[in-house]
Every structure is written in structure tokens, then in C-alpha cells.
Amino acid sequence: MKVLAINGSPRPKGNTYHAIRAAADALEEAGISCEILHVGHKAVHGCIACQKCHEMRNERCAIDDEVNDWIQHMKAADGIILASPVYYTGIAGTMKAVCDRAFYVSGANGNFFRLKPGAALVAVRRSGGVATFDQLNHYFTISEMPVVSSCYWNAIHGLEPGEALGDGEGLNVARTVGVNMAWLLKLIEHGRGTLPTPAAPPGVRTNFIR
Numbered sequence: 725m726k727v728l729a730i731n732g733s734p735r736p737k738g739n740t741y742h743a744i745r746a747a748a749d750a751l752e753e754a755g756i757s758c759e760i761l762h763v764g765h766k767a768v769h770g771c772i773a774c775q776k777c778h779e780m781r782n783e784r785c786a787i788d789d790e791v792n793d794w795i796q797h798m799k800a801a802d803g804i805i806l807a808s809p810v811y812y813t814g815i816a817g818t819m820k821a822v823c824d825r826a827f828y829v830s831g832a833n834g835n836f837f838r839l840k841p842g843a844a845l846v847a848v849r850r851s852g853g854v855a856t857f858d859q860l861n862h863y864f865t866i867s868e869m870p871v872v873s874s875c876y877w878n879a880i881h882g883l884e885p886g887e888a889l890g891d892g893e894g895l896n897v898a899r900t901v902g903v904n905m906a907w908l909l910k911l912i913e914h915g916r917g918t919l920p921t922p923a924a925p926p927g928v929r930t931n932f933i934r
């Protein structure tokens with residue numbers, strides 16, 4: 725089993741990385757590999773609402789760049805960690821662009837992230853951690869993905885790269901995410917074939933129009 729952790733910080737060894745590392749260590753100790761995909765330093769355009777992913781249904785975003793490879797990586801993973809630094813109390817721009825496009829493509833193609841456990845991690849100097857954590861969780865909760873939680877809201881604190889290593893509680897929260905994700909992944913694997921997978925819900929979309 726493997727987990728893909730997406731690092732939305734432009735800083736490869738910044739505080740977001742240290743949160744991921746704590747979760748990844750716990751996963752790896754439990755025998756589950758964790759690949760870290762660094763996207764925060766890339767030039768990624770946001771979703772342009774062209775709806776081509778809905779028209780073509782080929783699991784690709786019409787903006788032909790690396791995001792299409794990352795989407796397939798996410799599809800192949802058993803669990804997904806979305807990790808972002810907090811920028812203006814929200815998800816960092818590049819990470820938001822990646823997530824909007826990846827989850828829109830998945831949604832347009834039968835929701836292929838459905839039922840994969842997901843967990844959010846954020847790195848923050850002071851304020852906006854919970855708001856950003858909430859925003860990241862929205863990608864999971866529209867996608868029928870079980871959300872892996874921890875013993876607090878998943879934020880690690882620091883400003884300069886590495887400062888978060890001094891946040892013992894934040895590291896413990898991130899580590900607990902890894903412990904709990906490993907447990908959930910093993911439960912799912914253990915139960916595979918013994919219980920039917922719930923059928924996908926009917927696509928009812930009224931946009932509030934009566």
C-alpha cells in the first residue's frame with residue numbers, strides 16, 4: 725500500500741515538509757510507503773473552467789502540463805495527504821490550483837478518488853491554520869473520501885524552514901495522522917471482499933433551480 729503526500733509549499737524542506745515527514749515516518753513504520761510529491765515551486769495554472777474534462781472524460785485536464793501526471797499518481801495511491809503552507813489564512817496558490825484541477829478531473833471521470841482515505845496538513849506561523857485545514861478537507865468531503873483525523877486540528881507552527889521541528893505538539897498531531905491513516909488503510913485492505921463497496925450515489929444536481 726502506498727500513500728501520496730502532496731507538498732504545496734514552494735520550500736522543499738520547509739515546515740510543510742516537516743509535517744509530512746512526521747506523518748510519513750509513522751506510515752512507513754507501519755509498513756506503508758509514503759511518496760512526497762513536491763508541487764509548490766512549480767508554475768501551475770489554475771482551473772480555467774473550460775469543462776473539457778467533463779466533455780472528453782479521458783482523466784486529463786485540458787491544460788497539458790505535469791498536473792496530468794500528478795493526477796494519475798493520486799489515482800494510483802491508496803491514500804492521499806494534501807499539505808499546504810498557510811498563505812493569507814488559506815491554501816497557498818499553487819496548491820489550490822493543483823487541487824482544483826485534480827479534483828475537478830476526478831469528479832468528471834467517475835470520482836476516481838472516491839473512498840481513498842485523505843488527510844490534510846498545514847504549516848502556519850500564527851493564524852489561519854484551522855481555516856486552511858478546513859479548506860483542504862473540502863476536497864475530501866466532496867469526493868466521498870474518508871477523512872483521517874488526529875488528536876488536534878492538523879497544523880504545525882513555524883515561520884522559517886525547520887522552525888516547526890520545535891513544535892512538539894504539532895509534530896505529534898502530524899505523526900498521529902500517519903498512525904491513524906495506516907490503521908484505516910489496513911482495515912480497508914483487511915475488509916476488501918468481505919463487504920460490498922457502497923454504490924456510487926446517483927448524480928443529482930439541481931443548482932438550486934426549481
Ligand SMILES: Cc1cc2nc3c(=O)[nH]c(=O)nc-3n(C[C@H](O)[C@H](O)[C@H](O)COP(=O)(O)O)c2cc1C
Pocket residue numbers: 733734735737738739740741809810811812813814847848849850851852881882883884885886
Ligand atoms: C505569501 C505568504 C502568506 C502568508 N500568510 C500567513 C498567514 O496568513 N498566517 C500565518 O500565520 N502565516 C502566514 N505565512 C507564513 C507561513 O504560513 C509559514 O512561514 C509557514 O511555516 C510556511 O510553510 P513552509 O515552510 O512549508 O513554506 C505566510 C507566508 C507567505 C510567504
